[in-house]
Amino acid sequence: MNKLSAPESKTLLDIPALKASCSEFSLHELCLPRGLDEDEIEHLDIAIGRRRRVLRGDRLFEVGEPFRKLYAIRYGHFKTVHIGASGDEQITGFQMTGELLGLDAISNDEHQCDAVALEDSEVCEIPFDRLQEIIGQLPTLMRHFHRLMGQGITREQNVMLLLGNMRAEQRFAVFLINLSLRYAERGFSPTRFHLRMSREDIANYLSLTIESISRILASFKKQGLVKVDKRDVSLLQIVRLRSLAAGTEPSVSLR
Amino acid sequence: MNKLSAPESKTLLDIPALKASCSEFSLHELCLPRGLDEDEIEHLDIAIGRRRRVLRGDRLFEVGEPFRKLYAIRYGHFKTVHIGASGDEQITGFQMTGELLGLDAISNDEHQCDAVALEDSEVCEIPFDRLQEIIGQLPTLMRHFHRLMGQGITREQNVMLLLGNMRAEQRFAVFLINLSLRYAERGFSPTRFHLRMSREDIANYLSLTIESISRILASFKKQGLVKVDKRDVSLLQIVRLRSLAAGTEPSVSLR
DNA sequence: CGGAAAGTTGACACGCTTCAAAGTCCGTGG
DNA sequence: CCACGGACTTTGAAGCGTGTCAACTTTCCG
Structure with a gap:
């Protein structure tokens, strides 16, 4: 279904192609923020770095790994697994196409969980320091990014309600x-x-x-x-x- | 213990006083980010708006209230209460001096929970749109703010582990x-x-x-x-x- | 001092886990 | 093509942790 023959090493300044590739795979979360004009997207594509394939069962990142990038899922599914103090594992979420991975590492500069691909998948790597530079110049994008982080918070609060009350x-x-x-x-x-x-x-x-x-x-x-x-x-x-x-x-x- | 006679309506451009007031009450989270110079703090104090007292049992904000400001606790304690779909209440956290309230509202522009004072308390109101303008110009502060949001995420993941496994x-x-x-x-x-x-x-x-x-x-x-x-x-x-x-x-x- | 609110303690009930065993799916090799 | 084995799923029976309910005690505060 998700068969695609994307040119792997094209120049990253090809704006129309970038736009097309983002909408095509409905990366509506971060790759295609609503309300950005061409000029803004031009800045953005510098941050959208390499793509990376992750095979089923492989880890996108692991606990303790230093934090450098966020990851936007282009296609595929992941789970995030936390390791408790006594070695027990708990899955804290399932992520799918268009969602963002790695937010948990922002506080410590270190990933707090493993991200495991549930099927063969592909992500956009987004270097975080570059992203911060860029959103400093694009208020719309900053607001969008903050909304995404906020969604991470509310999502988890809902899981707290689920585990606590249901x-x-x-x-x-x-x-x-x-x-x-x-x-x-x-x-x-x-x-x-x-x-x-x-x-x-x-x-x-x-x-x-x-x-x-x-x-x-x-x-x-x-x-x-x-x-x-x-x-x-x-x-x-x-x-x-x-x-x-x-x-x-x-x-x-x-x- | 926390008796203080702060001048209520002083000018907000009194930088040394601001600095002193922040450190005095150990608002180390957002009011006194480490690594800011005088110039940066000057920008910051525009965002740090009015103080607001909240009496024990009173609500700082409520579910559904439109999101305008974040709140840094100057002193006191709060609890955040979520209302489940079937009307059941769940407390999702306790907050104390120096911690930030209101992050949950960023995703929706609407508060997702009630924040109730557990004792007579005082907060700094931080208008969010102003804050975003300012952190666009102060990378250090932006990084600090993102770290704070990240902490919100990791804190909640820990509660998920607690409710799920313990x-x-x-x-x-x-x-x-x-x-x-x-x-x-x-x-x-x-x-x-x-x-x-x-x-x-x-x-x-x-x-x-x-x-x-x-x-x-x-x-x-x-x-x-x-x-x-x-x-x-x-x-x-x-x-x-x-x-x-x-x-x-x-x-x-x-x- | 008195009544209401908050906290303690005991007996029992219930939801889910644990443990055990049987059943199903599916790839591998004869 | 079928037999075999391992992983996953289903089903049953028993046990355990915590909730529920009720009675009692203590604390709070006018």
Whole structure:
């Protein structure tokens, strides 16, 4: 699907081509900030550095690695994994095309987590010091970047609410609805998609066990909420799923 | 303790006074960024707007309020409260002198939580658009501000780890050790401090019940880890508490 | 001093984990 | 093509940590 034959080592000053490449892959987050004129984009393309391919299972960056660049996902999926004090791993997020990786390293100049590709993927490397120089001259872009960092904060606050207040079924419903929304934003079906992550990853992210995920999935299937074949999911009653996720609808007992 | 008779309506261009006032109250976070020269501070003081007092129990800002300013705490304590979809409240953090409030609103131009004063407090109001103008001209300050936002992100990731992976005792130990560190940074005792928040607030923050907090506290007292009188806490065995918090030491059964 | 709010303590319930075992998928090699 | 093995998934039964509920005690503050 994402087959592309992009010229690998073209000059970075080819503005129309840059613009095209950004919109083509819907890098709407940082590569194609809304409201920039040609002149601004000209500055921006200096910061948008090399592309980098990351194969499934490989790490884009690791805990402790010095912080130099942010990464905008051109296509593919990633997970970010934190290592707790006692060696336990926790997945703190799944990222997809158009999203930004590496913000967690800004505070310490050191990456706080591993970023692992869930499938063969490609990212834009964005040197952070160059980015800061540029946004100093482009207020629109600065505002945009700050909004992105703010989104990182609110996203995580939502996960805090999820882990703090929700029971297993609701967590899983939130997980599904969240994926649905993000795929819809990218022009894919909100009701049918492929899970790039294993059950184990999902369980870890939601702080549940794979057994619980399995049981909830079985329960959802029996209620006719979803259809599941391996990692292919169809949301059959998205309205009910939404109200489950919102906590409006009382969750049905698992037995 | 924090009795001060600051001239309320002095001119904001009094640079030496500004400098003094910032260091005096250890607003080391944003009001006194390290590495700024006099000239830079001159620019900065335009952004540092009015001071504002907030009485115990009052809200500095509320959910849905349009975002205009960030707030640097000059003295006092706050909690930030999020309202879940089904009306349930969750406390997502406690903030103390020198910390920044309002970052969560940057993504949406709308505050995502309530900020409630836990005691009579005072903040610096920092108009965000002015701040952005200024950091566009002061790279040092920009880097500093980004570091602060990054800290917001890493702080929340730590809470995610806490809520996701830790049992009740460990959560509470982390809570105590975290307070201890932050008081130490501010020149207060790391082993004796006063809790500004109720048991209910603590329980809510840690996603536990007040009964659990009470039981854990009793258990810690029995083990000689802490001494507690109302809201006054003494950490008697900070080493063991640290290893409990780190998950190194297996937690002792509650009975 | 009195009533309300906050904190403590005990008994029980429940949701999820843990442990165990069976079932399914899928690549590999005979 | 089928047999085999390992990884992943499903399902069941039991256990544990924490929530819930209720009663009691202490503290707070007019």
